[in-house]
Amino acid sequence: MRILGVERGANLGKELRELPAERLLSAYSKLAMDRAVPGQIAPPMYPVFGGPGMPLARDKALQEGLLDGKELLIGCTRDEMTAFLNFDERLQSLDREMVLNLLATRAGESAQDSYRSYEAQHATATPLQILAEVGTGLYFRNGMMALADHPSKSRRKTFIYQWDFVPEPDVANLGATHCGELPFLFGTFSSYQSSPMLGQQNGRTEKLWQSFAGALAAFVSSGAPQGGGLPYWPKYAANPGVQIRHFS
Template sequence: MAAVGEWWRTVETERGLVCGVPGPAGDGAETATAGAPPVVAFRGLPYAASPVGGLRFAPPRPHEGWSGVKDAARPGPAVPQSPSRLERVMGPRTPDWNEDGCLNLNVWSPAEEPGAALPVLLWLHGGGFSSGSGGWDWYDGARLAALAGIVVVTANYRLGALGYLHLPEAGADNLGLRDQAAALRWVHANIAAFGGDPARITVGGQSAGAYAALALAVAPRTRGLVRRVVAQSGPWGLPPQDPADAAETAADFLGLLGVPGKVTGPGREDELLAELRGLPVERLLDAYDRLAADRALPGRVAPPMYPVRGGYGLPVAPQEAAAGGALGSARLLIGTVRDEMTAFLAFDERVRAFTRDDVLRVMREAAAGEFRTGGTDEAARTYDDLARLRPDAPPAALLTEAATGWMFRDGATRIAEHRAAQGTPAYVYRFDRGPDGGDGTLGATHCADLPFLFGTFDAYPDSPMLGRPGPEADRLARAFGGALGAFVATGSPNGPGLAEWRPYSCGPAPEVMYFG
């Protein structure tokens, strides 16, 4: 790390020199970081070679490097993707993807003296394994880095068919997870040059990113690099895709591309890959969109392609591995928002028209493992219990409440219970703040905590899930971001100016921290 005047900006990585820029920037930065040290941002750093040409549908390869000093002032391109299905909740994004150069990451580090060794957070974005980018201003890490005195890293990884098409015989095997593992290894190898401590890496994320963070922390090949885990709104009710189902999905996808019959079959993997690598990426995105539309069912949140059980990095479900003790001594902070499933169901007219029988059908099909136990109809019992608690709620609202439990909250609770039983208690939270001025439709919906972790309110103009943040939002951001940042720094979300937060226990009154 080289000091340049008041700011250090030029850093030497394994593949070449990079030049960062001072931060934070943007409206409201002073509020979240008053009195904190300035931050230097390094954006768009390649952690692997571009997955183009012969590297499309291949495991990530090391980047070839560059000569001179690489300008790291701006984010790199996102991974190719279609618009998110949560745009009506979070707000739209202008497409900024490019397959060439998409495997990049971003680093924000407080401008400390050379030789500093700060705790590190590698944070993985959500998006249903189908959308998102670590370079978007939603996830700008400058304020969090300054608030907590940590190094923040966000990373892209391949999505949709590019990341999760299941063709293991051709080497396409949980490529998105492989990318995340490559990003973690890059951080471990290079973060000291940015003032970070490679022995104190927390892997965190939200939604699909939380699922991936826990997977990295329990997988045999990567768990030794992870000190702590932050898991926000992980879809724990979504089991890994069954290999047979993933193979069927891959066949349907190839059919939409017009590939089967020409080059599929044993011993023809190279021909198949050549065919797929020769197609414009737009055709792959279009086929994935059609596949998603064909498989869409009211109340169903699973994307067509996502991590496959038994594939790279996923011998079993990450929550199952954690229950078996694979987290070891790694500390865990885990939580949900109060009304997770409104993001997926509130605007679906088909769901709004549901009857009790419709809801029971969805519960039995989408969460059979939760509601078919002991030979009884647990779905009907759960529905009727909710109806007694909320007698004026329509069936759609009861489905939303039940699905929030089986997809998100119940799994987080079970993971925390296992950690407590293993002697390394987790810290558990629930985020309850809904949009100011809203009509109550969304409540504290999926992703509602993100602006408060990063303090990036200005990046969400007219976002329905955020509403109109006032002074109380700044205070909540300092409390939420401060607690999660303290956990990254020390293994405890407690610290000066923060509310006391005790670890989760399995007793009659388990500890849960409520925000907002």
Template sequence: MTESRRSVVATGSGRVRGVVEGPVVAFRGVPYAASPVGGLRFAPPRGHPGWSGVWDAARSGPAVPQAHSRLEGVMGPRGPDWDEDGCLNLNVWTPAAALAEGAVARPVLVWFHGGGWSSGSGGWDWYDGARLAALGDITVVTANYRIGPLGFLHLPAIGAGNLGPQDQGAVLRWVAENIAAFGGDPALITVGGQSAGAYSTMSLATDPATSGMIRRIIVQSGPLGLPPQEPADATTTTTAYLHLLGIDPADDPGRALRALPWQRLQDAYGQLDDGLDHKPGDIAPPMWSVLGGPGQPRAWQEAVAEGALDDTDVLIGSVSDEMTAFLEADARVQSFTHDEALTLLGALPGRLGTDAPLAYERYEAQHPDATPARLYTELAGDRVFGDGGLQVAAHRADRGLPAYVYRFTRRPEPDEHRLGATHCAELPFLFGTFDAFPDAPMLGTVNGHDHDLARSFAGALAAFVTTGSPNGDGLADWHPYGPGPDPYVMRFGPEPV
């Protein structure tokens, strides 16, 4: 139960007052950068000017303006809590004992939310870090970063370029400079995230501008099969977006963009997305990280091959049915014939190409009763969310470096939507936030076995944050991914059907 006692901590911008919640102290909605409004919209993040007195950090701050998530039917809906003013905020949960004078500094997990670069908030109760901080005796940080057009519009002439990744870099710098005051150890920072947040984790860990602050990474269901946007493609998208807004690119577009209400910017982004020719399995939004821009100087494959992660501890994983969240309700996919599935698999950019027939034949042999729709869903999910992580792990194994790989397989009961262990399914188990997902189809009914699974999954990841290994007292043995034909992958949940 939340106690009325509060704790005050000094940051570089001013003092903040948190709330004691059992064994942890929570500091919510703490600004890490100035509000990106007025002349700061579409500008790189700037330091917060600070405040006098004590900032009340009892409640989460506003989310970044956004549309509703396309995964609401799987995860459950969110009420609009967004506002451009004050949206660059973060949240800290730290063991109360870590704030005592002379206490040993705790390892830190900085975790970034997913949402397809277009939705989400680190302040939502889905990602409440109190239970994870208490379970692992670690300091947990979640944060907002600009998403959608506010975070990924590519218009370098006005300062707009990979602003979301730049915000994430600002979060890391804030943590490095301030987390000691919260009882965290700035020399033991793990960066983690799920989906788009996992993609961001790889970018931060392979970017020389931020990699030096990162000791370890946790990559959950990262869409690593999606390459960064090419600058020319991003420019074409920007031109189409400005056209929807009625803005002439040659007539001071920065002034015009900064004068519009954010609701108009978001509406045009929705129109832009609706106008895209999305093929089933192509989950790319209209705008995301641009190759060569701030925070994304090169593709992760190139960086890993050149040793960018050699001094970083790595834990990486996926769920067993990633793509059902996107495709199980797609009538086009569910009516696929064998030939249609093969044709579209080969057309997915950066995924399968000429390997599609062989991969399909192999999956068909392993699952002889599966429909073309199911086979397509499995293959597309592996190529988007699974294979990139295995490539990282295999590269490290070949170099004699450990990487820990997991597969989360717990399915909801009942599973009326045939989701299996779908994209995002592991999140309630990491944060222990089952109550924050009422009636979510991906979760179903929660029982005692699920609470045990949550303790083992979250406990292993917290142990990794602390030591660089997901092994520890009361945890199952988890071996590093190995070279050769039989590498080790840790399963959390039953064998997938």
């Protein structure tokens, strides 16, 4: 309220609803910067339990059969965390011990184990690069797979994608970063012309847009992200093997 310049009163809700969206977004951005903590990706404000779209916590909703009888399509990008790390100057000088301590504070010893495992397989990776990989798993990929593997008595099909598109040129070393698929879902490339996550547009981006947006539109209309000349998208199966559609 202080950032918005709105005084608390009996008509607070009415006053907030009358504010221009641009002013609300600007205030939210300032709040996020004021409360920013290195390596922290949590937003400064959350939906309220019991409010529209958030009647229950996710785990409780799943236990009560939220996904029963429904097809499910979920996905994440390959390098989600680079969007949260690469532009924060405070993080660029982190060394190995600092990253391990940060992971222990945020996610416990299992996160440190993930760091060491990835480090052993990628000898040239920097501590910040390993933090990005481990964080992508902790905050995005692991939860996605847990959702896919959650038992459902009557769910018919689950489809999973991973966004692997890397912009050309990749000026910020983002790889396939957080929200990188959004321009390809809505075809709104003109809104991202200076965005480092998109790069230069060419025939490749046009083809990828048609493939990705077409698949998701097909899923919305039919429950299956294929058909009508679209490539085959296998349904997910935890056993005998994982089936994930990669978009690049």
